[in-house]
Amino acid sequence: MKRISLLALTFIFSYVLQAQSIQQGLQYMDMEQFSSAKKVFEQLVSSKPTAEHYYYLGYFYAKTGEADQAQAQFEKGLQADKKFPLNEIGLAEVKLMKGDKAGAKAIIDEVIKKTKSKDYNVLLRAGEVYISHEVPNQDPFEAIKILEEAVKHKNVTEDAYIFLGDAYMLTKKSENGPKAITNYDFAKAKSNGKSGKALTKRMEFNLFGKNPDYTDVLKEYKEIMRAAPDYTPIYRKIAELYSKAKKLDSAIAYYDKYMARSEKSDEVRYRYAIFLYKTEKYEKALQELKAMEGKVKYPEFNRWMAYALQKNGKTADAQSFMGKVLQSGIKLFASDYECLADIAFANKNNDEAYANLRKAYELTPDDEGSIYYIRRIADSLYSQKKYVEAGKTFEEVIAKNKINKKQFVIENYVYAGYSYMLSKENYDKADEIFTQGFQKYPDYPKFLIYKANNRLSQNSNDINDKALAKEPYETYLAETDKLIEKAQDKEKELAKYRKDRAAAYNYLMGYYYAKKDLPKSKEFAQKIVDEKNEGDILKKAEDLLKLKAIPEVKPTPNTKPNTKPAPKTGGNKPK
Template identity: 30%
Template sequence: MKMINKAALTISGLAMLSSSVFAQSLADAKKAIDAEQYQKAESMLKNLTQTQATKDENFFYLGWVYLKTNEPDSAKATFTKGISVNPKSALNYAGLGAVDRLDKNATSAKADLDKAVAAIDKKDLEPYVYIGKAYLLEPNPDANAAIAVLKKGIASNPKEKNPELFAALGDAYRSQLKNTDAYDNYQQALAINPKMVSAIVATGVIWKQANNFEDSEKEYRKALAIDPNYGPAYRELAETYLRWGNNTKKADAPTKYTQAVDFYKKYLDLTDRSVASRMRYADFLVYAQDYKGLEQEANDIAKIAPKDNLKVYRYLGYAAYENKNYQAGLDALNKFMSQADQKRIIPLDYLYLGRLQLAIGGQDSAAINNLRKALQLDTTQVDAYGEIAKTLYNQKKYVEAGDTYKTYIAKSRQVTLGDYLREGVSYYNAFKEQYFSTAKTKPVPDTTLLVKADSAFSYIQHHAAAPQATVALYQARANDLKEPSRNTTNGYAKPYYEQYIQLINAKTPVADADKVYLGEAYAYLGTYYEYKEKDAAKASENFTKARENDPTNKQAIAYFSKKGGGSAKGK
């Protein structure tokens, strides 16, 4: 009997040992996921799905790793396997809902996430965490739905304190920029588990969003004091220093950017330099505008990434454009956009495709369509308006160019007075084209175009540090076109041509490039004095100056050939 009891004790001990090893292994896998060591986690979880094949949570966490590494098809297959192991697996239904949300299949997502909620065991709060995280997935997060389900999880068993629930709730509020609510929930998580480094790092992100970079860094350092090898803290340090550089003195920015890159390299060293972590580094290099580094990193990733990892061609396309390797960039981006799931195409892809097409030439219409597609999907990409406007101008579609420049000026924060000049010149040329049209059915010139042009020119002259000669010249030309006919000279352009002459003659010496325009200005004044004022002396004086500056000026030639007779107008 004693022998039987001893054997039973031995078997019981082995069972407990086996359970302990499994629990520790799953805990280690989850810790690796939290530390963004995805290759390590994947290896551990693949082993667990074989050695502990009846445990549906093993399949869920493996599927979640696939989601994190941008492999949604593998994730879906793994979650489905988890449900076959346990048809009531709330976690795996949450996983399927997450895949559906990435696929922008709202109906299926809701159905699967509702199944997940229905299947939750009251004692198991973990599914609520991942249902909430599923709702927060980019590119279409639904923070309100996440908050609702996470609060439901907290209320379902108030005695069961799960710090991950509060941390996830903090993430949801943070995505809405409700940082006070986010902070409170991170503190709730830390009250339960003071060493929850992910919650400490998340607190640092709140300070980063408020541009309080010093306090942000303190939180990351606090997390690293608990776990010196916690990679995400270094990633957030990198992204904080990048933002810090964008919000500091221009002279100090390069140092911040260098530190940011160094922190990110440290993050890579502490993860497993997996394709996924390196891809995230490539994302970072895009935002850091380190295109030389991005092109090198993308080429290196391409050598080790699976053939179906098309995203690397996106980076190659972006970097090649910025590094002026246009054909290589177009080839890479075309490969990505033609082979990737259309649900994975983002606005920036269309933006860079359009830019590459413009840079190579011969594809202007396609380029404009792609730039407009980028704007349709992301209205913040306002720089595209300027690129579209420039292309339309080069195509001599002046009205559309002027309208597009006007939109760019209204929406962009990077507007210069040069953009107003381009708007004004576009409208001026549009009117001029109509005015001098030789079409059989001549269009009626749209005088509102001159009003728009003059408005843009006037804005420049009122906001520039000093009056601009080029603008005065265009103001003169635009006002001259307001004359009732080409055979009248009411002097609408006179003050502007006089201003142009004054501004150019103030330069010493006058540039050769300016002389032809001086000739134009003096010839206008000569015509004005000849026909409007009937002042032969001033007419001769101005035509003489026109000829001196530009011997080829047709009005001056006509004046002197006729010695004051006949019409000298008609430039």
């Protein structure tokens, strides 16, 4: 057996240490310990400025959003060794980060062609490039094409399967869901079920569907936490899941666990401040952000400061920080325009607020939650008693709404109708809106009561005149009769409608009384008694039942409508 020379052993040992160090840096990134990762990659470049080391330092900067810093490292890597292909992949990523999708693709295609698809790391990192950044700076279909080649390699790692699963998910095509699951399962198998990253990715798939079962995912997350306790991000993910479920105390408790296991860096504290904001701990979030001022260099810092300041009622300071956001040239989000709207509302500049809320909506018209931006405009107009404008805006909400939430849809019909009714010049429009609402939701007969109220609002003497409210009241009684008859617990069902049925009986009792039809009037008075009503309306019915005949001079029964709509249940956008 040949003896290995000392020089060869030294070379092998040095190579192994170098590989371990790169892997350690990547592991720190997976664990969201970014300061530690940066330190590892900087030390590698400092001790040995190779093309590979420059690439991974550039890789770190690219993944943390610092395009110019990343570009500088990739260029140094090319100067060190033009034949090392990953730095070209890195420069392609920088182009993609800056919006040059065609330029990025040209470089990536050329590098893959040059390496004949035989370099696994080229395929892995090229595929990753296409899914690492937000829309529009991504292309999951290109990623799939490349990563499908990567997973054919003998030395394939779990990352390739994870990236491929992510790429299939990002296509947002239902037929690609099973392919995403398959690749996440391959990643789990590759790590023998011990990788927290792979286990979490597989479970996260269950959160992307409509109406995800948070309870089931939470249970699985906690199993992952027990199986891979060193995978720090799982504590953050559990915290975020509790936050989505509006269990904010549990959310904070798990984020504190995440913080205790994370590196004690400014970046981690900054992320904690953002989480506090998202869990509506606005005062504490502002305290943390103020402590980070000048310490973190993320361009988004000014955004979060503006948000937190505005939520704490510090309008002038919020406006100043939003000014910095606008001057920075970073991409604006709908939430930025909403913050600008909140500042404008605080400054009593409603027109500017409405304009910003519309910009927020226009930025994300396909997001079902974006309709709340228009709803806020409608609510504001209604509160200012600008009823015609409010009615039109509530109608706009109805037309554009994508939220499949019955209560939200119903209340928009209600407020649209009441807006037109309260304007005192659009009664026909109000009638039309309430009719449409009832046609859409026949199991919500309250629309018929609103319709009757609208007709009574037109004419306080309606009962003695055209009796326009008679038809909706009669229809309401007929419809609720059906609902009560179908119900298993009839008394409980009746209780839901008792007050409005009494209003209908009262009107009809008065109508027939005015027509001098005492037997028919008594029929409706008896129904008020039979349905166990209380108070003045019961006394009125009992008094009428005692009459032997209708006096020559009679008081008109009180039929004044209640023109106040039902309380709001969802007017403001949830955070």
